[in-house]
Amino acid sequence: MKFLKTAALAAGAIAMMGTTALAQTTNLRIQTHYAPESLSGKNAAAFIDDIQTMSNGEISVEMFYSSSVVKSVETFDAAATGILDCDFTGGAYQTGKNPAFQFVGDIMGGYDTPYQQLSWLLIGGGLEDAQALYNQYGMQLVGWWVVGQEAMSSTKPIRNADDFKDWKFRSPPGMETKIFEKLGASPIVMDFTEIFTALETGIIDGADASILANNKSMGLYDIAKHATYPGFHSMPSDHLACNKAVWDGMPEHHRRIMEVAMEKLALRQAISGDVANAQAANELRAQGVSIYDWSAEDRAKFKAAAQATWPEFATTPEAEALVASHIEFLKTIGVITE
Template sequence: MKVLKAVSRLISVVVLAGICSLGATTVVAGESVYKWRAQTYAVPGSVGYKALEAALKDLKEATSGRLDITLYGVGSLVGPFEQLDAMGMGIFECGFNAPAYYAGKDPAFAALFSLMNIWESTEDVKIWSYYFGGLELARELYGKYKVHYVGPALVGAEPIMSKVPLKKLSDFNGIKIRTAGGLTSELFQKLGASPVKMGGGELYTGLDTGVVDAAEFVSLAENHDIGLDEVTEYVLYPSFHGNTATCDFTVNQKAWDKLPDDLKATLETWIYDLDARFDHMSTAESIKALKTMTDKGLVHTTLSPADMAQARAYSLEIAKAWKTKSPMSGKIIDSILDYLRLKGSIQ
């Protein structure tokens, strides 16, 4: 897998660099310039925001300025839970968000975001997406809302920041925990916790004021970037609820249709650049963040192997039940489980 990852990243970097080198530094006379707006789930200044910001700069250079996307942080244009509708209506052209925020539209979005402790690595998600039908299913799902799915960008295991110690699964009984919703909410409920849906921009205040006792949110680095260690005392990392977290880059369908074929092809190559930045920057900054936070007194906890195994069993049980929530949920979860059975990860 490490070799595959290295090769795929090298290919995407070489291809993107080649595109950049072929283009002039200014737009050729007569060529259309597409100025778009994008909203992300991330708070400005956080590693998730910086990764997308850097990748969008690459994209502008790769297209010689023909595709110029201005980035807006979470909640700047609309709330994160309203982002799908806003893109579909053309309020802005594109977005980068966790699909779990859209689970109220179709439960299948939650399955696309993460199957909790069932996935083993970000590489598994990418292989399923590009070679086992995941991309086509995601495009079918988003297409119902007049949005084109370009592709995924992932980070690894998420943390849970908390005001109370979480050292075993039974510790979740009775706590209030922030989550984006979907399958993760079901998992926390099974443990006796009360899930609270909340966007990333609300987490600091929610923890500080006691609206929630704990919060799960993307990478450890982003938790540090938005100051959650200032209003918590513990971090469970890696957590049991998400070995991976998938965010999607998506575009209003009409805006996508207006792009010339070469810019569409560039975007479909560029998504690998975004994924690499998002994954690698988040991993690197999370390593630093854990040391910084524990040096300041945050207590780092982990679950026992037995509890992690139990959480995986719960996750599989919940995923199988989730299949019945919508036709697209069934198609996506069946496809994922078929892939994982084929590779021997589950029975």
């Protein structure tokens, strides 16, 4: 019996050694523009914990928050060239490379909810369409996480589309400036960090910054006593995009873990954004901030201006293809009826 017990222990040790030898590891350096204490930063941290835990430690991540390695707009290139492995920001930062990135970063005037937008990616063939674009630049699109519609902040009432006439506001660069010019507004492109001071000094009347909850946490409504909610004009898609050579070199089960965890992150990001915005709206109303829920007619005016701008901005074959893909899917789900 002693011999059999010793033999069994030895066999178990050999089996364990074999398992260890077969274990594969993936070490990733990932940067996000979000701060760790923000809503999105906390959800990103949960994603990292998920992939490390589900892989039993085979995947390890060195995570960089608040764009601490390179600037936000440089994250994509840093991953493509090997300074980082993955970019956890968003495609809209890359419109200078190809305007097609606008239509995977912030479609504007298209989808009403994060769930519709994610449906294009995961069910409507969007991932395949977008993947061709990312692969051109040596990157692999792993997935999206969409927090929801952003809110406008203003020192003047913004009750409807007519109130946009001569309204000076902070805008990000790109297609948004063209859309709001059609509505009579005066978009001023400036850095995110300059918004508070520009509102305080009257350089701008309002701002397109972020979702209602984030705008509140930034203190914008201490100055700007008017807001749009629920939002309708902008719903950025943050992405996880990894260096394609790194991605292709990962074991299949590691790639699958990350893809599945991204779908969990997408759900968590959407529902936590919904809850945070609803709570912020209640608190802001109690503080005397005027919140405007635009009518269907006024929302339609914005959508018409946005959709008229899509072909103007789609100046490359890749951008044209993505716009066509979105329009086809939006018609399929009844958001566009013409």
